[in-house]
Amino acid sequence: MEGREIEETDAFPVERDEEAPEPEDEEQEDDETGGPVGCCEKFQHSISRWMLPAHKRDTYLERANCCPPPIFIILISIGELAVFIYYAVWKPQKQWVTLGEGIWNSPLAYKPDKRKEAWRFVSYMFLHAGVQHIMGNLLMQLLLGIPLELVHKGFEVGMVYMSGVLAGSLASSIFDPLNALVGASGGVYALFGGYFMNAVVNFREMIPLLGVFRILAIVLIVGSDMGFALYRRFISHEVGYKVSFVAHIAGGVAGMTVGYVFFSNYNEKLLKDPRFWLCIVGYIVFVLFAVLFNIFLSPA
Known part of the structure; x- marks a missing residue:
């Protein structure tokens, strides 16, 4: 509950990246380059919807990759x-x-x-x-x-x-x-x-x-x-x-x-x-x- 109250009242002076619009619930068929979405990308989209708040999903999808690998x-x-x-x-x-x-x-x-x-x-x-x-x-x-x-x-x-x-x-x-x-x-x-x-x-x-x-x-x-x-x-x-x-x-x-x-x-x-x-x-x-x-x- 505290996490939600903090975001609503802006109690902490934290700068945030500009949030992207809420992604559609339907599965996207193409990625940003226009190519087909692979199984890995579909899996990551599903995980982001199930496990993360909406305003953090885009950042997760940007960072969830093997570059660099989990060394x-x-x-x-x-x-x-x-x-x-x-x-x-x-x-x-x-x-x-x-x-x-x-x-x-x-x-x-x-x-x-x-x-x-x-x-x-x-x-x-x-x-x-x-x-x-x-x-x-x-x-x-x-x-x-x-x-x-x-x-x-x-x-x-x-x-x-x-x-x-x-x-x-x-x-x-x-x-x-x-x-x-x-x-x-x-x-x-x-x-x-x-x-x-x-x-x-x-x-x-x-x-x-x-x-x-x-x-x-x-x-x-x-x-x-x-x-x-x-x-x-x-x-x-x-x-x-x-x-x-x-x-x-x-x-x-x-x-x-x-x-x-x-x-x-x-x-x-x-x-x-x-x-x-x-x-x-x-x-x-x-x-x-x-x-x-x-x-x-x-x-x-």
């Missing part, structure tokens, strides 16, 4: 898979199901006693604790990240993803300071958080059944994954480090703030939008607080 999410996934294979095959344990000391002794893992090595707050995303861990993260980030990057491009998706990764390790260092951290769940949950906020904000302007399906699908996927993370953290009696689950929550929150701006406001001039500054300033304040906490207050 960020693909490269990140390849990097994570390559590191996993390295520690599963080349390192001494030589097995895939659950990796052992190899990943915990890696210079990439976030460990409380090694937090002075600042790169670990980001590099931990390349390590995974086993086949189930990495396959779940890769599947979710590819299924969600590629469609997002086709529209929002690599910079926007990369900003949201990396904000979730950083928020995950910093939040874990505050709320779960004695446990190590591996995995890309913070980035994956940031994508979910941004997509979820997009679905909630535009819910009244979409087909109701589709809006409910999108929200329920996100809730079910996130709920089941969080349940498994909580089980491994508090119930499972595996030997060694217990992987922190706080990164899941922090990544989702980061996605709902930073991702709200990058994934929902196609035409807005961000530097003139107070919501942009509210999200960015809030995120920066959290990062600064977490850094100071790790320097002066951490019990680790």
